[in-house]
Amino acid sequence: MKKLCAILLSITLLISFFPQLTLAAQSNNFEQELTKYLKKVSKVRGFEVTKDDIETSLSAYDESVKNFQSIDELKDALGEVIKADLSNLDSIYEDNNLTKDGLVKLLNENGEELNDYIFIWNLEESVYFYTEEGDFERDPYFDQDLVSYLVKVSEVRGFDVTKEDIETSLDSYDLSTEEFESVEELSEFLGEVIKADLSNLDYFNENYDLDKQSLLQLLEENGEDISNYIYIDNLEITVWTINGGATNGDIIEGLLPIFEEDFGLTEVELQRITDHLESLEKHLSDPATLKRLEELGNRMMAFEEFDVATELTAKQIAEMASIYEELLSIFELNVSYSLVKSGSESPVSLLDLMKLEQLKDASLKIAIYTTGGKFLADLLITGDMIDSDTIINAGEQITESAKDFTKAPVAKPVKQNISSYTKSEHQTVKGAKLPKTASDYISNALLGLFIVLIGSMMFRKVRKA
Numbered sequence: 204m205k206k207l208c209a210i211l212l213s214i215t216l217l218i219s220f221f222p223q224l225t226l227a228a229q230s231n232n233f234e235q236e237l238t239k240y241l242k243k244v245s246k247v248r249g250f251e252v253t254k255d256d257i258e259t260s261l262s263a264y265d266e267s268v269k270n271f272q273s274i275d276e277l278k279d280a281l282g283e284v285i286k287a288d289l290s291n292l293d294s295i296y297e298d299n300n301l302t303k304d305g306l307v308k309l310l311n312e313n314g315e316e317l318n319d320y321i322f323i324w325n326l327e328e329s330v331y332f333y334t335e336e337g338d339f340e341r342d343p344y345f346d347q348d349l350v351s352y353l354v355k356v357s358e359v360r361g362f363d364v365t366k367e368d369i370e371t372s373l374d375s376y377d378l379s380t381e382e383f384e385s386v387e388e389l390s391e392f393l394g395e396v397i398k399a400d401l402s403n404l405d406y407f408n409e410n411y412d413l414d415k416q417s418l419l420q421l422l423e424e425n426g427e428d429i430s431n432y433i434y435i436d437n438l439e440i441t442v443w444t445i446n447g448g449a450t451n452g453d454i455i456e457g458l459l460p461i462f463e464e465d466f467g468l469t470e471v472e473l474q475r476i477t478d479h480l481e482s483l484e485k486h487l488s489d490p491a492t493l494k495r496l497e498e499l500g501n502r503m504m505a506f507e508e509f510d511v512a513t514e515l516t517a518k519q520i521a522e523m524a525s526i527y528e529e530l531l532s533i534f535e536l537n538v539s540y541s542l543v544k545s546g547s548e549s550p551v552s553l554l555d556l557m558k559l560e561q562l563k564d565a566s567l568k569i570a571i572y573t574t575g576g577k578f579l580a581d582l583l584i585t586g587d588m589i590d591s592d593t594i595i596n597a598g599e600q601i602t603e604s605a606k607d608f609t610k611a612p613v614a615k616p617v618k619q620n621i622s623s624y625t626k627s628e629h630q631t632v633k634g635a636k637l638p639k640t641a642s643d644y645i646s647n648a649l650l651g652l653f654i655v656l657i658g659s660m661m662f663r664k665v666r667k668a
Contacts, residue, residue: 236274249287282324348386361399394436472580537572
């Protein structure tokens with residue numbers, strides 16, 4: 204099951220993915236509403252704000268106005284406007300220990316001024332960047348403090364812990380002690396030490412349903428020994444990897460309500476899809492299948508920017524349909540489509556769907572069957588929309604995922620000044636820190652694709668934190 208959660212979600216979203224590609228047109232009155240929005244923003248900010256200014260603000264998130272289908276989506280992505288009198292910047296002052304004059308000085312030192320910013324989120328990110336970046340200053344007592352720290356860690360762990368052991372622990376994150384300014388910073392990053400009597404391992408019971416005995420057995424079955432671990436965070440890396448990159452049931456439990464509400468997909472239907480995919484597990488793990496997925500990913504990335512299918516040539520539309528049909532073939536599925544309007548259903552072909560410019564006063568029903576004709580589930584899709592970036596991103600994910608599964612690497616963060624490293628970037632489903640590794644299971648091979656799709660289809664355009 205651990206391998207199939209992500210597969211289940213990925214293919215479910217893939218099935219509903221292609222029929223929606225042509226629904227990415229902006230609302231008919233988008234430009235008119237944008238003009239009104241710009242006037243409101245200008246009034247709040249105290250100077251004229253143009254569409255180019257909005258594009259500049261969005262570029263910080265690798266976004267563009269054309270990627271939004273409504274002004275409400277655009278407003279949600281940009282956030283609160285900075286008031287002309289700067290009276291709504293208190294959170295920036297407090298969070299960064301700044302005064303108004305200090306903020307102005309900080310921006311000036313970096314070649315900017317307050318009037319360069321329209322939205323609070325953009326300003327927050329710049330202030331964070333400017334205050335976090337700086338010269339690396341090593342504590343002159345680092346080596347001395349490190350000796351004392353090693354003594355404390357050794358006492359807790361129950362055996363002698365050396366600097367080489369610390370380097371080994373840091374290597375999991377592609378870091379070394381040389382990248383920490385102080386031992387206090389090093390200690391905070393490495394986290395809690397495993398106690399000699401193993402009495403502080405409740406975390407694994409709470410998040411992985413593993414009591415101490417089950418945890419030790421799991422490690423033994425996978426050629427690991429807890430005596431090789433000093434820190435709970437490093438141990439979790441291994442447990443996370445063994446579990447296929449997810450805590451038991453968290454993904455399904457957390458997303459089932461979303462599937463039910465947004466797609467009308469029930470738990471029973473999810474189980475049917477799961478059962479079908481479980482029967483294909485060997486096939487989906489086969490190198491030949493992974494090669495096919497990689498090739499499909501490359502084909503997806505060949506598409507240029509577009510908003511609606513009318514911008515595509517007949518050859519491109521045929522290619523898109525071909526990619527989709529082959530994906531279904533890989534997962535041994537058949538799909539039928541119908542437009543639902545006023546309680547009646549009208550069958551429609553995939554190519555006809557791809558020529559639609561919008562779903563007006565209708566919903567799209569997608570029925571999913573096995574190639575043997577067994578009914579699995581049906582989904583109801585409304586006017587939620589995605590753009591061509593999703594195809595390209597999904598293609599990249601499929602290509603890289605197929606390669607990653609073949610060689611089963613360990614993904615490590617880019618090396619950086621540890622002062623700017625934030626552990627909050629790596630969180631498990633329940634809020635615990637996510638290990639900085641990737642699983643070599645097929646769940647992780649498709650998890651990236653799942654994230655791309657669910658992010659685009661369910662939550663649309665949101666601020667990139």
